Amino acid sequence: KNQVEQSPQSLIILEGKNCTLQCNYTVSPFSNLRWYKQDTGRGPVSLTIMTFSENTKSNGRYTATLDADTKQSSLHITASQLSDSASYICVVSFRTGTASKLTFGTGTRLQVTL
Amino acid sequence: NAGVTQTPKFQVLKTGQSMTLQCAQDMNHEYMSWYRQDPGMGLRLIHYSVGAGITDQGEVPNGYNVSRSTTEDFPLRLLSAAPSQTSVYFCASSPDRGRTEAFFGQGTRLTVV
Numbered sequence: 160k161n162q163v164e165q166s167p168q169s170l171i172i173l174e175g176k177n178c179t180l181q182c183n184y185t186v187s188p189f190s191n192l193r194w195y196k197q198d199t200g201r202g203p204v205s206l207t208i209m210t211f212s213e214n215t216k217s218n219g220r221y222t223a224t225l226d227a228d229t230k231q232s233s234l235h236i237t238a239s240q241l242s243d244s245a246s247y248i249c250v251v252s253f254r255t256g257t258a259s260k261l262t263f264g265t266g267t268r269l270q271v272t273l
Numbered sequence: 274n275a276g277v278t279q280t281p282k283f284q285v286l287k288t289g290q291s292m293t294l295q296c297a298q299d300m301n302h303e304y305m306s307w308y309r310q311d312p313g314m315g316l317r318l319i320h321y322s323v324g325a326g327i328t329d330q331g332e333v334p335n336g337y338n339v340s341r342s343t344t345e346d347f348p349l350r351l352l353s354a355a356p357s358q359t360s361v362y363f364c365a366s367s368p369d370r371g372r373t374e375a376f377f378g379q380g381t382r383l384t385v386v
Binding site: 260 | 321329
């Protein structure tokens with residue numbers, strides 16, 4: 160069964176600190192891995208998309224890594240800001256006959272405090 | 274640039290009532306999908322469409338119907354609402370049959386009493 164597991168479930172950090180969120184997946188056949196940011200009461204917004212051949216991808220202060228061999232990914236947030244407070248969702252895309260489908264993790268809820 | 278627009282944002286239904294959640298996108302994406310988000314669970318796919326006139330079931334389709342008469346619109350119909358359908362519903366669209374970035378609407382929070 161295709162699954163995406165994220166850790167930790169929640170995290171509290173001080174503004175300005177760095178943090179790393181983890182994602183493990185068992186999805187086949189793998190198409191790509193995405194990280195989304197979801198603010199409270201809003202829809203998810205894409206941060207990065209990585210294919211099998213990509214190890215690292217950055218988007219500003221967000222850097223995602225992918226190890227396709229061990230089926231692990233991480234999202235590193237540098238110099239956190241209050242606006243980074245949100246849920247971060249790891250999503251793995253897999254191919255079916257007519258289209259690609261997405262398997263979602265349950266997310267890591269990040270709170271950045273003063 | 275509106276992106277993906279969902280209406281309504283909030284809705285309360287009584288058990289047994291029917292309603293339609295609206296979703297429209299202005300990016301000319303061929304692929305559209307509906308998800309539900311429940312506490313402690315990842316988003317789950319209800320129905321999806323790879324183009325006008327083509328729809329298919331996702332992971333949790335029971336109790337929901339969809340149609341796709343135009344590229345822009347993909348409404349989700351609840352036939353006879355049940356408390357188990359209390360959830361937050363998201364519509365998403367993407368180009369390239371879902372292989373690339375998905376754009377999500379703001380969500381509809383539905384409560385069935």
